[in-house]
Amino acid sequence: MKITRNFKRTFIALAASTALMSTAPQPASYAFAEDTPNIEWDLTDLYASAEAWEAERQRVLEEMKEIEGFKGKLGKDAKTLMAAMDKLSKVQKEAVRLLVYAVLSADEDLRVSEKQEARSMAQSLLSSLNQATAFVSPELIKVGSKKIEQFIKKEPGLAKHAFGLRDTLRQEKYTLGEQAESVLANAGDVLSGPGQIYGLMANASMPWPTVTLASGEEVMLNQSAYSKYRAVMNRDDRKKVFDTFWGTWKTYEAMLGATLSTHVQGHIFTAKSRGYDSALDSAVSGSNIPTEVYRALVKSANENLPSMHRYLKLRQRLLGLDDLHYYDIYPEVTALDRSFTVDDAKEMTIVSLEPFGEKYLSHLKKGFEGQWMHVYPQPGKRPGAYMFGSAYDVHPYLLLNYNSGFEDVSTFSHEWGHAVHTMLARENQPYEMASYTTFTAELASTTNEVLLQEYMLAKDLPDEERLYYIDRALEGIRGTFFRQTMFAEFELRIHELAEKGEALSGKKMTELYLELLRKYHGEKEGVMQIDDTYGIEWAYIPHFYRNFYVYQYATSISGGTAFAERMLAGDDTARDDYISVLEAGGSRYPYELLKDAKIDLASEVPYTTLINRMNRLMDEAEKILDRMGK
Numbered sequence: 001m002k003i004t005r006n007f008k009r010t011f012i013a014l015a016a017s018t019a020l021m022s023t024a025p026q027p028a029s030y031a032f033a034e035d036t037p038n039i040e041w042d043l044t045d046l047y048a049s050a051e052a053w054e055a056e057r058q059r060v061l062e063e064m065k066e067i068e069g070f071k072g073k074l075g076k077d078a079k080t081l082m083a084a085m086d087k088l089s090k091v092q093k094e095a096v097r098l099l100v101y102a103v104l105s106a107d108e109d110l111r112v113s114e115k116q117e118a119r120s121m122a123q124s125l126l127s128s129l130n131q132a133t134a135f136v137s138p139e140l141i142k143v144g145s146k147k148i149e150q151f152i153k154k155e156p157g158l159a160k161h162a163f164g165l166r167d168t169l170r171q172e173k174y175t176l177g178e179q180a181e182s183v184l185a186n187a188g189d190v191l192s193g194p195g196q197i198y199g200l201m202a203n204a205s206m207p208w209p210t211v212t213l214a215s216g217e218e219v220m221l222n223q224s225a226y227s228k229y230r231a232v233m234n235r236d237d238r239k240k241v242f243d244t245f246w247g248t249w250k251t252y253e254a255m256l257g258a259t260l261s262t263h264v265q266g267h268i269f270t271a272k273s274r275g276y277d278s279a280l281d282s283a284v285s286g287s288n289i290p291t292e293v294y295r296a297l298v299k300s301a302n303e304n305l306p307s308m309h310r311y312l313k314l315r316q317r318l319l320g321l322d323d324l325h326y327y328d329i330y331p332e333v334t335a336l337d338r339s340f341t342v343d344d345a346k347e348m349t350i351v352s353l354e355p356f357g358e359k360y361l362s363h364l365k366k367g368f369e370g371q372w373m374h375v376y377p378q379p380g381k382r383p384g385a386y387m388f389g390s391a392y393d394v395h396p397y398l399l400l401n402y403n404s405g406f407e408d409v410s411t412f413s414h415e416w417g418h419a420v421h422t423m424l425a426r427e428n429q430p431y432e433m434a435s436y437t438t439f440t441a442e443l444a445s446t447t448n449e450v451l452l453q454e455y456m457l458a459k460d461l462p463d464e465e466r467l468y469y470i471d472r473a474l475e476g477i478r479g480t481f482f483r484q485t486m487f488a489e490f491e492l493r494i495h496e497l498a499e500k501g502e503a504l505s506g507k508k509m510t511e512l513y514l515e516l517l518r519k520y521h522g523e524k525e526g527v528m529q530i531d532d533t534y535g536i537e538w539a540y541i542p543h544f545y546r547n548f549y550v551y552q553y554a555t556s557i558s559g560g561t562a563f564a565e566r567m568l569a570g571d572d573t574a575r576d577d578y579i580s581v582l583e584a585g586g587s588r589y590p591y592e593l594l595k596d597a598k599i600d601l602a603s604e605v606p607y608t609t610l611i612n613r614m615n616r617l618m619d620e621a622e623k624i625l626d627r628m629g630k
Contacts, residue, residue, distance in 0.1 A: 105119075107399055206252070429585040
């Protein structure tokens with residue numbers, strides 16, 4: 001547990017996870033055979049019943065009141081500080097376990113209002129706990145590092161709290177007095193307002209247009225339909241879908257610009273209030289990640305755009321087009337006439353992850369034996385996939401929507417990467433230091449995806465199947481490295497403009513985003529043409545309502561690829577370095593942890609490793625196409 005502002009961030013992240021839990025690809029379509037046997041998790045490992053959950057919630061609400069009794073006493077002596085930290089940890093752990101049950105239960109069937117209400121109650125409890133602990137950081141800083149260090153040295157029971165205590169004191173310069181901290185804590189609902197407005201607009205209020213396809217089918221282009229029909233093989237239909245969908249968003253450019261601008265101003269307000277040099281400094285300070293990581297990522301992506309452009313030309317070749325437009329980015333250019341059962345997914349995951357060694361694999365096999373997964377699509381079930389492992393005393397849980405394609409196998413391996421990470425961290429760290437950051441979390445899942453791809457490519461396969469796996473790997477790099485870095489560059493630019501005092505508007509954001517779209521997709525180089533209308537895409541991206549979040553997807557695929565390449569090249573130290581990162585959980589700052597494991601994400605090395613793999617895959621794809629006469 002990292003207390004105070006870190007403590008607060010833990011709750012924010014957990015609450016947000018109900019909306020943005022996973023980075024794994026979502027199944028392309030809903031498919032559920034009536035005769036498919038259900039594979040569902042067992043929530044009684046958390047609570048015996050909904051009634052037991054409610055009784056525990058009431059008990060935790062009462063226990064939370066005891067926190068007030070420590071106010072003004074944190075500097076009294078070592079034993080009092082230990083008692084306070086133990087109480088905070090205990091209540092946090094109990095509150096988080098309540099949230100896990102509520103989220104999992106609600107996601108089984110989003111149509112059940114009682115379960116949605118329980119989710120809201122769990123989130124409200126976390127919010128109340130956040131407010132109840134607002135006094136802790138200012139008081140610890142008032143006590144001072146000298147006295148806190150004396151307490152840590154004197155009382156062995158403070159050892160598990162030491163990292164969190166020191167982390168709070170590290171941020172002394174940016175921590176306000178008790179009253180100001182309380183004001184900022186209470187301002188949370190106001191500052192989250194733009195994100196809520198965006199969510200309502202994008203998911204409930206937007207008057208979605210209809211479009212008639214070449215087949216005569218009339219489609220209402222909501223977000224789900226757009227995701228489906230933007231990938232149709234009929235090019236005229238793709239253009240019509242793009243023009244209609246983005247034309248509708250363009251109508252709300254001014255309003256959504258004001259919404260995102262207000263969100264950005266909220267970040268700047270918080271950063272200035274605390275004395276940070278910039279919103280970026282504020283955003284990365286909690287995990288103590290150098291801003292050089294963010295800037296090195298953007299720089300590397302820009303320097304390697306020729307590889308991105310080469311990939312786009314490869315897609316053009318596969319599509320058999322004379323030119324390339326932005327609406328050509330989504331149709332699948334390869335296909336695989338093969339399905340995979342869940343048992344297949346288990347076997348492929350185990351075999352592909354053999355480079356991790358028996359310690360890792362034993363945890364994976366233990367997870368497969370338990371009732372930890374909710375596997376198949378069902379009416380009312382939340383779409384997508386995630387791993388939720390925040391209930392420290394209970395195993396991780398995984399939600400999937402398994403449809404038997406290779407992407408489903410990849411998602412399966414991805415989420416189990418998160419699960420084993422959680423198991424190893426929990427096994428080696430106390431609760432207070434087990435929770436890891438996104439910066440290392442996504443690395444643990446993307447490494448699995450890379451090893452799965454390389455396992456398939458190591459087989460003697462027909463050209464068509466081999467080309468499919470290469471394409472999936474390349475598309476992953478495009479979507480996770482280049483696209484997410486483009487988002488990160490846009491997010492940085494709009495914050496920097498606002499910090500210089502320039503007014504942000506929807507029109508200005510569209511112009512900026514369009515400039516980035518054209519740069520990343522090579523319009524000036526003659527690679528792809530992008531219509532002006534498509535510059536409104538920024539308004540569609542929900543991640544911009546997180547605080548400098550998306551860059552971690554790109555750093556993760558880079559770090560994960562670097563680890564995988566080292567293991568596959570026979571580097572004897574790679575496996576131990578990797579396992580040590582997983583076992584460390586949140587006991588160390590993530591950048592330093594990875595740097596000690598020979599992955600320095602503030603340098604160009606991991607990004608160059610990723611691009612080298614991308615170019616190697618494109619070399620092979622081009623040879624296959626030459627053989628196939630395409």
